[in-house]
Amino acid sequence: MTKSTFHKITDSHFTKLVLFLLFAFIPFVFAVNDVQLFIFWGINILLAQSINLLSGFAGQISLGHAAFYAIGAYTSGILMTNFGLSLVVTILVTALVNGLVGYLLSFPAGRVKEFYLAMMTLGFGFIIQEVAKEWSSVTGGVMGLSGIPSPQLGTFTFLGIPMGLAYYYWVVLIIVVFFLWMFKNFVQSYFGRSFLAVHRSELSAASIGISPQYVKQLAYTVSALMAGVAGALYAHLMGYIGSNSFGMMQSIEILVMGILGGFGTIIGPILGAGFLTFIPNKLQFIQEYQLMIYAFLLVVSFLIIPQGFAGVLNLRTSLYKNLKHKEKSPLPVHNVLAKREIIDSEANRSNQPILTTTNVIKDFSGLRALNGISIKLYRGEILGLIGPNGSGKSTLVNLISGIYPITSGKISFEDHDITNKQSHYIANRGIIRTFQDPHNVANMTVRENLLLGNHRLYQSGILSCTINFKRSLVEEQEMLVKVEQIMDLSELAHYADDQVGNLPYGIQRIVEVARAILAEPKILLLDEPAAGLSETELKLLIQLIRYVKSRGIPIVLIDHHMEFVASLVDRVFVLDSGEEIYSGDMKGMKQNKQVIEAYLGVAKHA
């Protein structure tokens, strides 16, 4: 069976319905102990997807994830025992409380990375466990919280009806299926793609208008919410909770389920959760050596199957909704970009510039990379920014796009002061850039990367994307059509479903430029886009740049390839050691003594 046939079968509504019915049938076939195990699997699926969202998608390490599980279990248990609230209400309140805790944690956690983040989340896990142990008036302390209505003890009612284990199983099944459905919708929307973009590179995500801070806040909130619901289901299943159930070991178990199953996929963590639910239970002797076995599984997983079970089974999750985007759109290709007034750049000089830098200075601890640079960029023109290596070209683009803070001076865009604004803010205003080394998301396909370009144009809210409201589907469809069009224009259709990291370097560059075009820039900043391109790729690049210009969009073009620059630009601005040495047309530049000495002479011998 081919891969696509397999995906078609597993993705079809019919297969999903059959699976759901099979699972619904389980209480009729299996013994009580096994039904309980299936309930645990459901709870573990929520936990595994919760860490999958936070770590697998958004790239935020969490070593204390059991803390969210604990908060959910205690909140729900306390609400039910003390206030007699129903399961539906306790789950909703628990989800809200946990979401709030996750949101608050995102502020300190969002400020640190890697080792420090690992330590912080570990500390968070210990704190919550200690609070559960010591706050005995509320949590029952070391004795734990008992008396929670439980289907196992026959004390659980739902809508006034006593509920046995089988009924509880069905409730858990419905909740898990509902969450998985929402999870899939979320991951396959522009929200999910923004998570992976931030995971791979915050810098590059910000350059297309994604706020890393927002992504982290959302990731912690939703992840904590899911773990909280799992905690609530656990508390009601057991009828008793103690702080020992939410320690370091539980946090590691959650992590192992995600990693072993396959972070960044949907099916992987479901399999990982199943593995860690059923195997230790069937092989009781394992329990004594649990920590050692988990550690071993982690090492094996990292070394042998770094992408987990999902990787072994080739179960990659696509990051867009499978709408009928491949049907050719009636819109012609040139509608990818809204047409702006095309202004002759000569006549345009007397108008207001769209971008101005005034007396910009940039110091890097002792080194002055830019010394009082003032440039003006007018609508409809291509400005070449050239100069020898280390002259400050990229630094200027980094200042305009908000990557570096400016030492002094001012940058204005459409009459707004954008000096020292954050990168994603600047991108969202319409200044889009590419990098010297292509900054695509390597493990996303060409189509998914191009969809990232559209990010700043999406209007649908999080709920709309998660519940698949029609408006969000129509919007996604429109974006997919634009992606198809730009793929036609940039001859990328052939690579649409290939992961960008596996493609030749030149194609990766074209993908990045095409992605920038899809962001509908008001200004496009291209940092050495021709470097390393073959003749054919260069022609394609020129075609794309001309297309952008034909839509009236101004471009700042940095490159050392003089023929390429000369074939495109209206005027040039030449830098040497952070100073302006020439500004004007190409012809004048070629005759300018200072430029010949500083750059062109060198270029000849390079």
Ligand SMILES: Nc1ncnc2c1ncn2[C@@H]1O[C@H](COP(=O)(O)OP(=O)(O)OP(=O)(O)O)[C@@H](O)[C@H]1O
């Ligand atoms: N993050 C940084 N930290 C310290 N120094 C930097 C940093 N970025 C750039 N520089 C320095 O600033 C100067 C200008 O570098 P920049 O990368 O802007 O030059 P460039 O003209 O783009 O060169 P190239 O053509 O090689 O890309 C160089 O001396 C460089 O070493």
